[in-house]
Amino acid sequence: MGYFTGHTEDERGGPQFVKGKTKIGHVVDDVIKVITVAVTIVVVAVPEGLPLAVTLTLAYSMRKMMADKALVRRLSACETMGSATTICSDKTGTLTLNQMTVVESYAGGKKTDTQQLPATITSLCVEGIAQNTTGSIYVPEGGGDLEFSGSPTEKAILGWGIKLGMNFETARSQSSILHAFPFNSEKKRGGVAVKTADGEVHVHWKGASEIVLASCRSFIDEDGNVAPMTEDKAQYFKNGIEEMAGRTLRCVALAFRHYEAEKVPTGEELSKWVLPEDDLILLAIVGIKDPCRPGVKDSVQLCQNAGVKVRMVTGDNVQTARAIALECGILTSDADASEPTLIEGKSFRALTDAERDKISDKISVMGRSSPNDKLLLVQSLRRRGHVVAVTGDGTNDAPALHEADIGLAMGIAGTEVAKESSDIIILDDNFASVVKVVRWGRSVYANIQKFIQFQLTVNVAALVINVVAAISSGGVPLTAVQLLWVNLIMDTLGALALATEPPTDHLMGRPPVGRKEPLITNIMWRNLLIQAIYQVSVLLVLNFRGISILGLEHEVPTHATRVKNTIIFNAFVICQVIIVEFLGKFASTTKLNWQQWLICVGIGVISWPLALVGKFIPVSKTPLSNKLKCWGKKKSSGEGYTVYESSNVMVRTKSLFGQDVLVNVSMEKPTDIKLSGYIRIPSKTQGDMPTLN
Ligand SMILES: Nc1ncnc2c1ncn2[C@@H]1O[C@H](COP(=O)(O)OP(=O)(O)OP(=O)(O)O)[C@@H](O)[C@H]1O
Numbered sequence: 001m002g003y004f005t006g007h008t009e010d011e012r013g014g015p016q017f018v019k020g021k022t023k024i025g026h027v028v029d030d031v032i033k034v035i036t037v038a039v040t041i042v043v044v045a046v047p048e049g050l051p052l053a054v055t056l057t058l059a060y061s062m063r064k065m066m067a068d069k070a071l072v073r074r075l076s077a078c079e080t081m082g083s084a085t086t087i088c089s090d091k092t093g094t095l096t097l098n099q100m101t102v103v104e105s106y107a108g109g110k111k112t113d114t115q116q117l118p119a120t121i122t123s124l125c126v127e128g129i130a131q132n133t134t135g136s137i138y139v140p141e142g143g144g145d146l147e148f149s150g151s152p153t154e155k156a157i158l159g160w161g162i163k164l165g166m167n168f169e170t171a172r173s174q175s176s177i178l179h180a181f182p183f184n185s186e187k188k189r190g191g192v193a194v195k196t197a198d199g200e201v202h203v204h205w206k207g208a209s210e211i212v213l214a215s216c217r218s219f220i221d222e223d224g225n226v227a228p229m230t231e232d233k234a235q236y237f238k239n240g241i242e243e244m245a246g247r248t249l250r251c252v253a254l255a256f257r258h259y260e261a262e263k264v265p266t267g268e269e270l271s272k273w274v275l276p277e278d279d280l281i282l283l284a285i286v287g288i289k290d291p292c293r294p295g296v297k298d299s300v301q302l303c304q305n306a307g308v309k310v311r312m313v314t315g316d317n318v319q320t321a322r323a324i325a326l327e328c329g330i331l332t333s334d335a336d337a338s339e340p341t342l343i344e345g346k347s348f349r350a351l352t353d354a355e356r357d358k359i360s361d362k363i364s365v366m367g368r369s370s371p372n373d374k375l376l377l378v379q380s381l382r383r384r385g386h387v388v389a390v391t392g393d394g395t396n397d398a399p400a401l402h403e404a405d406i407g408l409a410m411g412i413a414g415t416e417v418a419k420e421s422s423d424i425i426i427l428d429d430n431f432a433s434v435v436k437v438v439r440w441g442r443s444v445y446a447n448i449q450k451f452i453q454f455q456l457t458v459n460v461a462a463l464v465i466n467v468v469a470a471i472s473s474g475g476v477p478l479t480a481v482q483l484l485w486v487n488l489i490m491d492t493l494g495a496l497a498l499a500t501e502p503p504t505d506h507l508m509g510r511p512p513v514g515r516k517e518p519l520i521t522n523i524m525w526r527n528l529l530i531q532a533i534y535q536v537s538v539l540l541v542l543n544f545r546g547i548s549i550l551g552l553e554h555e556v557p558t559h560a561t562r563v564k565n566t567i568i569f570n571a572f573v574i575c576q577v578i579i580v581e582f583l584g585k586f587a588s589t590t591k592l593n594w595q596q597w598l599i600c601v602g603i604g605v606i607s608w609p610l611a612l613v614g615k616f617i618p619v620s621k622t623p624l625s626n627k628l629k630c631w632g633k634k635k636s637s638g639e640g641y642t643v644y645e646s647s648n649v650m651v652r653t654k655s656l657f658g659q660d661v662l663v664n665v666s667m668e669k670p671t672d673i674k675l676s677g678y679i680r681i682p683s684k685t686q687g688d689m690p691t692l693n
């Protein structure tokens, strides 16, 4: 506008546009210039580096997390993990070592030493142990230690069998298996029906001690005779279990019953046979030691300091769970150990959804839980606004892993199905690695925040300077090339630099962001405004008064303007901590003398103490975005978060592996700037991309 009304000046100081005199070619040239600046300003204003930065920081941390024994399957899970408010962990294998040995046993109606057992008990126990197992024992040919295979619990029980004098091969050959019901976490027991050499049928059961005990009608006494399970005796065994469990032991009971051979189904029917599970005769109860992982206590403490509540959800006995929880610091004192802090899966299951929501927050330990109870707990916690991370290993943990905000599967003990439904696989099954994931997640979140703050500052400053200058004088101090260059640097180098910042310890010293906090916090707004205002005011002063301030009045006007603009550009860039000496002519800058350089550096350097001083300005707790509601950007407000229009941006970018990917950056929740979709665009060469949702 100013141009066509003759208000702008050309390089010789005369009007640039004189009606009838200025050539058409000139006008087109100048119009193109104006359009270039306009387009540049738009390019600068759009933070198109954001998806790149997000992808970069996620991909970078993903690679680093591999070293910390976490395999990330869904990229955005790392960032979500940073805002986790609670972790529901398994006990066996995650908090404990999963190295089990039988250290105590009840058999023959009392606490025993394996040596002095009557032969009837030993032979029945051996039969049950050898046949009712999914593990096996291998005897190395040249002698040496026996080799056990199977789950740790199975191995421990097989080991106890050896102590009883069992010879695995012989015991296996002495009877034949008719039908088996493999152990599962739902029923917490496994059984097998065998036919002995003399034609008898025995049904052996092995499983969670108090559950098996409840179906026993008799036991074998110290003389090897079957004796009825009186109330006294049942109580005696129960006390024994409680006492062992109280010392962190995991209790498994062995029982059997006779069955009429003629009643055993044949042919087709046999495979559908439901093994009889009542009227059992108790053979033995064993206490298995599975020590806490060293360092677990510290990891739990670390989580607590970070405001992340650790909960234990285990299939094990409530008392065992309690003892282990006390040992690793999930429970702090015996006083805690009452409902609902310590709860049994059964009672939790029996509640209604509303009742569950009332207590779920308080639950620290859930014992004797089935995989479905885990799911119920996760659902309830999520309804309470928690960001829930869940660990799981079994096939039927899949629903809970799926439902959780972050599902963590165990790499060693985990089944394929569990891994398939998880977001992250913990390769060494260790709880400490879970905590490391939290740390990485927080660092990812912080890096994205830093990048946004950085970009917004630069964008705001560049825009304001140019717009103000353009409106008032028609000329822009930062040219299109300069702006594009700055933009390039900001978007790529800025993304690289900030995305690859490693996590620091102080990340674990503050509470999690949870669901409610906006992505751009008030602190960020404050820092951003301070920097932007400083840069804008200094640079604008330079722009309008620069020539006199710098003492360039006596220079040729064109040169003076160039020096001034160069200073503005340099100061601007140094404000973003980047030096542009080598740019030379390309960005239409000229050589500066050392005093002029000093001014640039000086202006840039002031940004730094300013950032420190800024930290002392108090910031209100209510997110600024809430205060800005009236601006009409808001579409609807669900519980705890705000939904903005144009919430999804599909961006094409390159992954770290060099493939073209489409990234769907969802900004539905201010806390959740995340890759909600990640589609690989097929290319001829496909590297080993992680599978993403
Ligand atoms: N192979 C097995 N045979 C018989 N009983 C078992 C076997 N494994 C476990 N048990 C019994 O079942 C109980 C619960 O097992 P479950 O698989 O539900 O939990 P877990 O996976 O061992 O524990 P967590 O949930 O903490 O990982 C154990 O306390 C034990 O008494």
Ligand SMILES: [Ca+2]
Residues within 6 Å of the ligand: 043, 044, 045, 046, 047, 048, 049, 487, 491
């Ligand atoms: Ca940009």
